[in-house]
Amino acid sequence: MMSxxxxxxxxxxxxxxxxTGELFATFYRRYARALFVHLAREAxxxxxxxxxxxxxxxxxxxxxxxxxxxxxxxxxxxxxxARHRLADQRRRTRRLRRLARRLQAEIPxxxxxxxxxYEALRHxxxxxxxxxxxxxxxxxxxxxxxxQAVIARVVHEEAYHDIARSLHTSELSARQHVxxxxxxxxxxxxx
Numbered sequence: 001m002m003s004x005x006x007x008x009x010x011x012x013x014x015x016x017x018x019x020t021g022e023l024f025a026t027f028y029r030r031y032a033r034a035l036f037v038h039l040a041r042e043a044x045x046x047x048x049x050x051x052x053x054x055x056x057x058x059x060x061x062x063x064x065x066x067x068x069x070x071x072x073x074x075x076x077x078x079x080x081x082a083r084h085r086l087a088d089q090r091r092r093t094r095r096l097r098r099l100a101r102r103l104q105a106e107i108p109x110x111x112x113x114x115x116x117x118y119e120a121l122r123h124x125x126x127x128x129x130x131x132x133x134x135x136x137x138x139x140x141x142x143x144x145x146x147x148q149a150v151i152a153r154v155v156h157e158e159a160y161h162d163i164a165r166s167l168h169t170s171e172l173s174a175r176q177h178v179x180x181x182x183x184x185x186x187x188x189x190x191x
Contacts, residue, residue, distance in 0.1 A: 010074030014064045024064065028057055031078055039086065048089060051159065055085040092161060096171050105172060138188040145169070146181030153178045 005013075005026050013027040032053060039049040059081050067077055139147055145167055152158040152166065164174040 011067075011069045014060075014067045014074055015069070017065075021061075024061055027060075027074070031075065032057065035078070035082055039082070042086065044086075044089075052082065052085050052089050055088070055159075056082045059085065092171070096175075099170060099172055103172065134189065135185075138185050141188065142181050142184055146177045146184065149174055149177035150181035150185070154182075 005023060008023070008026070010027060010030070013023045016023050018024060035056060036049055036053050039052055040046070042049075044052065056078065060078055063081075067074065071077075139150065142150065148167060149163050152163045153160070158166075160171050160174050160178075163178070164171040167174060167177070169177075
């Protein structure tokens with residue numbers, strides 16, 4: 001059943017100054033799926049596509065006051081933001097690959113088991129922390145940098161470059177901490 005908000009034009013959803021975020025949430029629901037499908041066509045893996053969608057809508061939310069209906073429709077404005085976020089993502093990926101080549105290191109790829117561990121940890125995380133004592137103990141047993149990286153990525157859904165910054169390390173190293181931490185958690189929880 002459609003509400004009155006669902007019937008509002010895009011411009012009203014963006015320019016209303018809605019303090020509750022309900023109008024922007026409607027705008028998000030209108031375009032998130034289509035944007036994700038578009039990014040999947042760009043040959044992005046699902047996680048990267050989801051990251052770009054999230055970054056796009058976060059930017060749109062922060063910059064919605066700058067939207068000008070006189071310059072074009074909201075869908076085109078959002079597509080422009082997505083193009084910029086996609087370009088940023090590709091630049092980060094190129095930098096990471098160059099760094100890996102220079103260090104003669106391999107970027108660890110997440111395998112399905114890592115993704116399963118990620119999802120299990122995400123779902124076990126409660127409002128005040130990890131609610132499952134077995135998972136909490138396994139996380140606590142991780143080396144400091146792995147524990148910090150896994151919690152930042154999985155629980156707080158931080159981007160790798162933000163994790164790297166907080167750990168004072170490279171993005172490659174942050175990815176390795178997450179990958180190794182998830183692998184250690186998987187081993188610990190399946191024993």
